[in-house]
Amino acid sequence: MAKDKRYTRLSQLISAGKVHSLxxxxxxxAKSVIAEDMKIEWGRFNTKLDDIQKFTFQQFYRFAGQxxxxxxxxxxLFDNQYKDQRRKKKKVAQ
Numbered sequence: 414m415a416k417d418k419r420y421t422r423l424s425q426l427i428s429a430g431k432v433h434s435l436x437x438x439x440x441x442x443a444k445s446v447i448a449e450d451m452k453i454e455w456g457r458f459n460t461k462l463d464d465i466q467k468f469t470f471q472q473f474y475r476f477a478g479q480x481x482x483x484x485x486x487x488x489x490l491f492d493n494q495y496k497d498q499r500r501k502k503k504k505v506a507q
Contacts, residue, residue, distance in 0.1 A: 416479060417446050424480045427490070434493040435465065450479050465495045 423441040426432045448458035451472050461467040477487040
């Protein structure tokens with residue numbers, strides 16, 4: 414199966430620092446496409462998005478491979494997503 418051409422644009426945006434979290438990626442490539450390419454069933458993918466820590470390293474590296482960008486840049490996306498989730502949970506708890 415050929416790689417979705419939108420990944421090329423997403424890679425450029427990530428490298429340029431225009432995409433800051435995993436959720437930002439969905440403005441360029443559909444969640445369903447990313448889920449399928451990461452080999453994660455749709456429902457499980459959404460569950461993992463709700464708690465970013467549930468993604469495995471294998472899934473993380475699979476996504477980085479689809480993008481053809483340094484894994485460190487992709488880690489920042491996941492890390493920023495995690496930090497956003499923590500901030501939101503703290504606000505709800507207050």
